[in-house]
Amino acid sequence: MEAKAQEHERLALSCSGKEALDHTIAAAEFYMKAIKQSTSPVDKKRMNRKCEELILKAESLKKSTSLMDTTNYMERKLKLPRQTRQIPTTEKNILYRNSRLHGHTFPPWESDPDPADPSSFTLSPRQEAVFSGWKRPTELIKDMSRDDAGSDNHVVEADDYDLVQDITTDCSVVASLCASMKHLRPGPSSILPALMFPVSSEDGHPRISENGRYVFRMFFNGCFRKVVIDDRLPASSNDRTLYVVDRQNPSLIWPALVEKAYLKIRGGYDFPGSNSGTDLSILTGWIPQQLFLQSDEVDRNATWRRIKKAYDFGDVVITLGTGRLSPDEEEALGLAGEHDYAVLDLSESPESRKLLVKNPWCDGLVWRGVGSASSKVLDEADDHPIKLKPGSFWISFDDVMQNFESLYLNWNPSLFTDRQDHHFTWQLPEANMMGSFAHNPQYSMKAESDGQTWILLSRHFQDEELEISRKTSTTMAAVSNMLGFMSIYIFENNGKRVQLSDKPVYRGPFVDSPQTLAPFEAKQGVSYTIVVATQDLPLPKYSFTLSFFSRTTLHVAPAQYDLNHYTELHSRWTHRTSGGNSVSPLYFTNPQFRICLPQAGPLSILLSTAKEDIPVHVDLVWANGQRVIAVTVRDLVMTSGDYRRGCALASASRVDAGTYTIVCSTFEPGQMADFTLRIGSDVPCTVIPVPGDAAGRLRTQLSPLAFHSGEHKMRAPISVDRLTRVSIVVTRVSVSSASSTGRLPGSAGPGTPRSHSTIRATIERGRGPHQDVLVATGKGEFQEAGFGLRTVECDVDPLVSRSQGVWLVVEQAGSTSPDEGSLQVELFSDREVRVGTWEVDG
Incomplete structure (x- = not known):
């Protein structure tokens, strides 16, 4: 025993603080055991003296380590929630x-x-x-x-x-x-x-x-x-x-x-x-919450009852913040713009609900509105006759709701028994993916019983943020806005990751503070997905902490993906490949991708762009990986539904093995943007771009076609030497080109909506009673040329072209206006096609 005591005594000399104290106490305990075991009075006396020296040393070390002891003592005294998770x-x-x-x-x-x-x-x-x-x-x-x-x-x-x-x-x-x-x-x-x-x-x-x-x-x-x-x-x-x-x-x-x-x-x-909610959370560790008083979601009566009860129990610290005010508004109200105020007391009577508010400036403005000292007549009764310190004033809760922008509440963490902190870093995804949640931090959460669960998201400070704020010489609001916004979304999604912000059970406001709180009523046994949402964060990488406060056991872990494999491709809509929705005649020009699924299983396709104002859409089509010219409901394997700004998701629990075509479209033709396509599946799949409509095809451009007075139908003969697949594209070229007018071909000027003559183009075989239409634009209906008309492909037989004749026919319904311009007709084919000159038909 004495040897063990001497070993701890030696270790105590080689360390400091609590470790030295622990070794000193252990040494004293082993000496006490050695005294009991010893039979020699001399040894007992020596070890007893050694034990007394160690006890004195331990008392001295306790004083030097009293800082840590004080912290532990105070945490127990304040009944702070226990940390239920071991930080990895x-x-x-x-x-x-x-x-x-x-x-x-x-x-x-x-x-x-x-x-x-x-x-x-x-x-x-x-x-x-x-x-x-x-x-x-x-x-x-x-x-x-x-x-x-x-x-x-x-x-x-x-x-x-x-x-x-x-x-x-x-x-x-x-x-x-x-x-x-x-x-x-x-x-x-x-x-x-x-x-x-x-x-x-x-x-x-x-x-x-x-x-x-x-x-x-x-x-x-x-x-x-x-x-x-x-x-x-x-x-x-x-x-x-x-x-x-x-x-x-x-x-x-x-x-x-x-x-x-x-x-x-x-x-x-x-x-x-900063704002006082953030400051108080740093100074005290109390949980910050920001209420936007001008929001329709704030119930003033429920808010008053909640804060009054908590304030009376000493469980909340309250501060207020104003928004931007003009100098005239500041003078009239007695409030400073973009300024934080302390709440020193709350008062309630059957007639009124008031707050004692303090302006922290030494010579600051005080409230001059209803109920203020400046608004009272001399004989008016005062609910609070005690003289106030300079800068302090009573104000009704209704006036606070009307004239202040934010109510900052910092809650006593001892309201909860359990706490979990999860720390993580996040490298912000590329700009195209910022509009979706595909790469956002996400956690699953399940509670063992019903009850309030508060989720606090905290962004860690970085040096670069201070540099950004110091560059801004305008308002505090401008400084905060430059540092970006954060929010928390909660979904009932079995704790699995989500890709879109649709249908959350809770959606918090986007705040410019480094903390945001989601007070949430969790149901027993339900697995929720917690998503960190951000906007306009200026730096490429951040660290965050998600803190979960509850009075029940929570099971929290990073959310898992629904599918095993994800593939991302990057593409863009250009002036040539932005064909618009499926009603547009240029739909076929949209970016398309060939996808091969080796076996049946679930599939998800996410389309996302950095231009969040552009409505986008994605379809999976039965087309064997070929370019889709037009689409009908029966052609669709799955679709993202209505056009959605910024990003769209198509998914199905089962898609048969096979080869399909993915079509990515914007709502309007001509909307240009980069985008990212993200395909998820349980097994690896192959995704490659489908070549453009003219890729690998011969392009034959005919001379411009213009209808003169009395002309409504024009034709040109077609001849080939071998069996050839052919399609037609017809576009209108306005008198003033798009480059000089700033408009697309066939579009009207601002404020002058106008209809044009409608066009139908066909490829016909034979003449007279033996005439046969091989293919037609618009399914045979007349349409405005606008962004272009197109036929599907058809076969032209050289024997038929020689014996019966094959004709390219363009018909016009309605008269031609002077500024309508001519038609540009192009043929796309897999072999050489000879086209004669235009002539009036009939």
């Missing part, structure tokens, strides 16, 4: 890789804090103008008495709080501090001991750091991380301040230290701004 090594690597930000390292909270902080902070131009150096608190507070100089008052506490900002750009941070002060302020229920060190875990009072270093525990980039700062704050050369101050107690410094730690994460004191 691959995901831990994601967390470690995302520890570097703005030149600093913010490691995950796993070991004792490192007090060193050599960091530098940037300032905005306005701040630089009055900056007079970095100073410690005792240097900043010039009116502090000699007796106070050595006390903790400048760090610790105040009876009341009135935090404001001056020359800072972080209104959302100060609003967050103001709103959360009831939870941060020292006291038995304070959450500050879980977030700031050194601090008393019993009463929540911050302590003076002997070396001037403070360690903060903040949640970002997927986990709680260490943020180390010193206590130097930016000093001003005049009476303006460059950090958050308390007007009631200017010597109170700890809020400014919290602000400094947060701004270290976000890049410096010149940070362009």
Whole structure:
């Protein structure tokens, strides 16, 4: 036993922190066992003295490791949800890789804090103008008495709080501090001991750091991380301040230290701004939710009841955000545009529902609308006669709903018992696939019982995002918009991956924040598919965390594909290959693909383009891999249905083995775009482009054909030397070419819809009573030439052409307008065809 004790004693000397404490305790325990086993009084005395030394050393180590102990103690005290999932090594690597930000390292909270902080902070131009150096608190507070100089008052506490900002750009941070002060302020229920060190875990009072270093525990980039700062704050050369101050107690410094730690994460004191929901989630770890108050989906009565109940129980922190306001609107309402406000209290009576709101600016506007001090007459009764601090005002909930843009709610995570965090990276797909969900991160989720499940999507910060936001010198909204948007979709799809956004059971709004929340009522035993949706993200690669909060056991895993094999091809619609829908005479020119299925099974075909305003469609046709000229319902094996903007999906649970033709079309002819075709199947299949209509064929262009007065039918003789397959294409060439008018051939000018004469083209055999039509455009009906008329192929026999004659006939119904132009007629054939000159028929 003594040997084991000595081994642990040796190990304790070679390590530090909690590991050293564990070895020291183990050594003391083995010495105690050795004392019981020993029969020598001398050895017992020696080992007893050794044991006492180790106990004293363990007590000392406990003090040095009290930071970690404080965190664990506070997590149990605050009843935070237990992490039900062991993070795999691959995901831990994601967390470690995302520890570097703005030149600093913010490691995950796993070991004792490192007090060193050599960091530098940037300032905005306005701040630089009055900056007079970095100073410690005792240097900043010039009116502090000699007796106070050595006390903790400048760090610790105040009876009341009135935090404001001056020359800072972080209104959302100060609003967050103001709103959360009831939870941060020292006291038995304070959450500050879980977030700031050194601090008393019993009463929540911050302590003076002997070396001037403070360690903060903040949640970002997927986990709680260490943020180390010193206590130097930016000093001003005049009476303006460059950090958050308390007007009631200017010597109170700890809020400014919290602000400094947060701004270290976000890049410096010149940070362009965020929103208070995001800030509070980082500062406290509470779950952020953003409600858009101008949305029709917000039920104001249900929202009030929900937040009032939660606020009274201390389970929510509330802040508000305005949208863009003109200077006149700001003056009339007493509200600043694109600005965040703290909610300090809620009040409800049979006659009214009100919020006590605070503008964090030190000399900011206050509400001037209905119910404000400026709107009251002298003898009007006041529901809240207590004098308010400058910048604070009561406002009705109805006025909040009407005049504010966002309601930010940060929820106490202890509302839930279980939590799962899933970390992943995502390389954004090519532009063509961004309109579909084919390559988006997706997870399956199944709950063991009915209940509320909240799903939080968090985007990890990157240095490049700060560079993008600093390049924008316009509004905060413009900054947020440049960083892109995120949403969460939920589907009942047996937990399998989905490719389109159609028919979700939940669809969240697209937000410009780095977090978005999906509060969802999960049903027992139902397998859901959770999809991460984004728009306009500027960077090629991102890291995310999906956090699942519940009061029941959840089974969460990456969603699996429905099919075993996927093949992607890239193509485009050009001015020659954009034939429009199946009604268009140019439908046959659309891009087409030959697909060979070696055996029967399920099949999916996704068509996606980067031009999300273009309606697209995909068909699988019985055509043996040949080019499809026209399509009818009986020709279709499967179809994507109605034209859909950006992407379309055709799928079937079973398609027989064989060779088919895929047709990719836009709704209108002439719509040009690149696209990607994604084919899924259970067995590998072969997909190749079908050659164009004229590919490998001889093209014979006839002289332009124009109908003169009284002419309605023209013909030209055809002759061949061998059996030849022939088809006809007829297009109209307007008087002003498309290149000079900017219009397609045969189209009318803007605002001048006009019908043209209609055309029918045929290949006929023989004349008189023995005449026979071999093939005709438009199934024999007259049609406008417009984008072109086309026949299917037919055989021309050289014997028939010599004995009976074969004719190309073009007929016109209706008169020709002066600007209608001529017809261009082309023959496509597999062998040489000779065509005579045009002549009037009949």
